[in-house]
Amino acid sequence: MAAHLLRLRIALIVGALRGRQRVRMASGAALILAGAVLACAGLAAIANAAAPTAFVVTVIAGSAMTVGFAVAALLSRSDDPVDPRRFALFDFRAREVAVGAGLAGAVSVPVLGATIVAVGAVVFWSGRGVPWPVTVLSALLVVVTCVLLARVCFGAAALLLRERRSRELTGILLLALVVFVVPTAVFVFSLQWRGAVPAPLVAAARVLGETPFGAAWALPALFASGDAAGGWLSLVIALATPVVLGALWYAVTVRLLTTTERPTRAGRSELGWFLVAPSTPGGAIAARSLVYWRRDSRYLMSLVAVPVAAVLCVIPLLVANVPFADAVLLPVPVIALFLGWMPHNDVAYDATAVWIHFAADVRGFSDRIGRLVPVLLIGLPALGVLIPVAMVLHGHWSTLPMMIGLCAALYLSGLGLSSISSALAPYPVTLPGDSPLRQPERVGVAAVVSPALVLLGALACAVPVLAWSWAAWQGDAVAADYALWGGIGIGLAVLVGGVAGGSAVFERRRSRLMEFAESL
Structure with missing residues (x-):
């Protein structure tokens, strides 16, 4: 047998190479074999390396x-x-x-x-x-x-x-x-x-x-x-x-x-994120938010603006003759800050469907958690890639702990404060289908105060981490550990507190949020 x-x-392998998908199969096989050859070349490159x-x-x-x-x-x-x-x-x-x-x-x-x-x-x-x-x-x-x-x-x-x-x-x-x-x-x-x-x-x-x-x-x-x-x-x-x-x-x-x-039910393969997400209110909100973040040009424009803002922050430093190896460390914390800030007005972007949450009597916790899932799926991989790249450009991996702690504090604190802000002080945004560059008229101070408070609040929460990072920059190895674990601890504490506070605000302001949604 x-x-x-x-x-x-x-016979199956040979048949696949002759079938309609032979180009895809051949390309995949070539990539795998090329990766194996490159791995062997890497071994040859370190043939004389230390044990x-x-x-x-x-x-x-x-x-x-x-x-x-x-x-x-x-x-x-x-x-x-x-x-x-x-x-x-x-x-x-x-x-x-x-x-x-x-x-x-x-x-x-x-x-x-x-x-x-x-x-x-x-x-x-x-x-x-x-x-x-x-x-x-x-x-x-x-x-x-x-x-x-x-x-x-x-x-x-x-x-x-x-x-x-x-x-x-x-x-x-x-x-x-x-x-x-x-x-x-x-x-x-x-x-x-x-x-x-x-x-x-x-x-x-x-x-x-x-x-x-x-x-x-x-x-x-x-x-x-x-x-x-x-x-x-x-x-x-x-x-x-x-x-x-x-x-x-x-x-x-x-x-x-x-x-x-088990037979696969018809149409289940077309459910997309709703098939992957848990069958809970928070899972349904997360799936719907993921669909919006993927297809809504307003979200995509916000994502494009984040790296642009980070790069623009470096230009003044380079003009002021700051060494490139030092200036290159700034964009990653800036990106972490803005990624945590992005969902601060998510209720306004989702106003056309937020009434479903009220009609279904969804708990505030489910709403807050579900809205954070897209930002977590985007932010964590992005920071996981950008931080090591910044270390390579900087040239000293000793700054890695403080960079991780600082980014964690800014990113997680921003998410926590955004969870409160989006329920407490939403403000009008571009309607779905309109150009993301077109901004509506905004009456009141919420449109100015709300985003500024989230940014400043995230920076305020990260002040201890900034102090430890500066000490680590001066050569204090203990401060580097404080920056790492302190940044992660502060960020998680603010995130948990923000989600809890935002949940309470969401449940208490149901009528106000409904009025806001109908006014858009």
Whole structure:
């Protein structure tokens, strides 16, 4: 059976390259193989690097590749070509199906790419004096772990996520990957390979080396360094991981063979964000807000204005002969401040539909949380990418803790204060469908005071973090830690307090907000 499934799998791959989607399939395969070749080239580039550098790069990058197999299986919207349920009508035992489908699943372009990278790691570590049995064993364990992990995640997705998989869910998971992968990649590629690797990064690599994702990758480095205790621990974990994943794959196969696939209800695939969001009032508001942020030109214009304002803040500093390496740090906190400020008048933008909230007696907490979801999905990945890029341009990663703390304080404080402002003092904005550059007449002081108070309030909340950041800039390492954890703590406290206060204001001012919505 296994040989027959292997032939079928190869025939499916060849047929896909000949079908209507051959260009897309060929392009995807080429990108995967090109990435594998580039990874091998990266290993060659650090062939003479210090042992800690080689350990950090191989373990972190290898762990990311292993996790990528799991994420890709969960993200995939296409059906698994070797889904065990395809063989439910035949008289095959679960063990035969598990073995055959597992072997057939190993025949794929991503697995070929992982094999190329694993072979490159074998050459890399062999050149550094690691015995070839250790490097070959490491490579085999890496490939087997990736294959079984993908099989288990494909089966889990078929059982649990079939009705929830969509472009929107894929987008959320990709944004989550951006937050973690891009900063790591930027940091690794910005390292000076002849210098010392920061101790926290070495510690993070050691932790990954004792997990199922990085244990197999860490084996050669640990044995090369003479760390017997760490090497044997990683060896045990690396050997146990395929065993555990194999048992899980067998259990998933049995489950798939003995359950009936739930039919997909017509039209569910067209629900978009409403399919992904939780079936709660807050989830429905979040889904509707996400649709607005994606399609409404007023929101898009606000997003475009944020980086423009950040860049304009740098120009006066450069004119005043401030070094570029220092001036480049300013745009990221400015972007964090404006991203937190953006939803301060969200009720006015949503006024044509806010009456639904009142008619359905939606709690203020659900309304406040739902409106913040789009800004969180935009802001967190954006800051996760921009902060490491700013560190690279600045040239000193020692400023990273204070930058994270400052941005967290400005961003989260802005969101908290915006939650209060949008319910307490909304003001007229451009109507849906009109040009976002056209502004209506505004009577009263709310249009001036409300946005200014949110901006100034967020800056006021971040004053302690600014003081700690300045001390850290002068070389105080303790102040850098205060700036990091203090900024995160202050931001979260203001966010929680703002959501609670905004919820109370929203429920008490229902009639006033309804009058405001009808006046637009």
